Amino acid sequence: MSTTQALTDGWVVAQRNLIKIKRVPExxxxxxxxxxxxxxxxxxxxxxxxxxxxxxxxxxxxxxGIFAQTVVFGATFTGAGLAEDMxxxxxxxxxxxxxxxxxxxxxxxxxxxxYNVLSLIIMALTGxxxxxxxxxxxxxxxxxxxxxxxxxxxxxxxxxxxxLLVPSVEVIxxxxxxxxxxxxxxxxxxxxxxxxxxLLYTFVTWNPVSTLTQASRELxxxxxxxxxxxxxxxxxxxxxxLIWVGxxxxxxxxxxxxxxxxxxxx
Numbered sequence: 685m686s687t688t689q690a691l692t693d694g695w696v697v698a699q700r701n702l703i704k705i706k707r708v709p710e711x712x713x714x715x716x717x718x719x720x721x722x723x724x725x726x727x728x729x730x731x732x733x734x735x736x737x738x739x740x741x742x743x744x745x746x747x748x749g750i751f752a753q754t755v756v757f758g759a760t761f762t763g764a765g766l767a768e769d770m771x772x773x774x775x776x777x778x779x780x781x782x783x784x785x786x787x788x789x790x791x792x793x794x795x796x797x798x799y800n801v802l803s804l805i806i807m808a809l810t811g812x813x814x815x816x817x818x819x820x821x822x823x824x825x826x827x828x829x830x831x832x833x834x835x836x837x838x839x840x841x842x843x844x845x846x847x848l849l850v851p852s853v854e855v856i857x858x859x860x861x862x863x864x865x866x867x868x869x870x871x872x873x874x875x876x877x878x879x880x881x882x883l884l885y886t887f888v889t890w891n892p893v894s895t896l897t898q899a900s901r902e903l904x905x906x907x908x909x910x911x912x913x914x915x916x917x918x919x920x921x922x923x924x925x926l927i928w929v930g931x932x933x934x935x936x937x938x939x940x941x942x943x944x945x946x947x948x949x950x
Contacts, residue, residue: 697791740908749873755836763847819905828903
């Protein structure tokens with residue numbers, strides 16, 4: 685089956701997933717409320733207790749970290765959605781149709797990009813209300829949002845693979861939380877990397893969530909005169925993040941498709 689046909693089938697599956705927004709609007713409501721709560725919580729509760737170490741207001745420092753955390757957590761919908769479809773037997777119905785074996789995965793990951801776009805829009809508007817501003821040009825800002833979405837898309841393929849391995853939605857939610865929580869909180873998303881010592885500092889500076897956050901801050905012009913850690917990853921955050929995107933897609937894309945075929949051939 686051609687790549688064009690696979691993409692066409694994937695878009696049909698993506699539309700099916702997006703229709704759920706109309707039928708179960710509560711899903712979208714909770715997806716959008718969560719980032720608003722994080723922005724308000726950190727902006728008004730922790731702002732006075734955290735020193736950014738530069739001339740940047742904490743609210744501006746914070747928003748890029750919230751962006752990174754939210755899109756990474758948003759990518760978990762892929763795994764949960766696949767696990768749910770497997771439980772309900774929908775995957776078996778897809779299997780009986782004359783469609784590409786990768787279409788279900790492409791459609792699922794594509795629809796979750798839409799969820800993340802909506803989340804970013806809501807977070808950006810909330811950030812503007814609390815004092816966040818884009819200090820650099822329009823092109824850099826678009827590049828910042830695009831990098832966030834591309835990284836989230838790569839993570840969604842990781843979650844797709846996990847979702848095909850585990851037996852239920854509950855398991856995928858717990859498994860993704862155990863992995864993603866350390867990646868997002870042991871990073872520079874909410875506090876400067878300089879606040880960590882020893883092995884934690886090394887982990888933070890090479891953590892792709894940290895470089896995603898650093899790249900976003902630089903592209904939005906929110907880094908000010910804050911010192912950048914002297915590691916290759918943090919000195920070249922955009923390139924390092926894109927390297928991770930390439931690795932994740934190259935590894936978990938084929939793994940997910942293979943696991944899907946194994947699962948549906950039982």
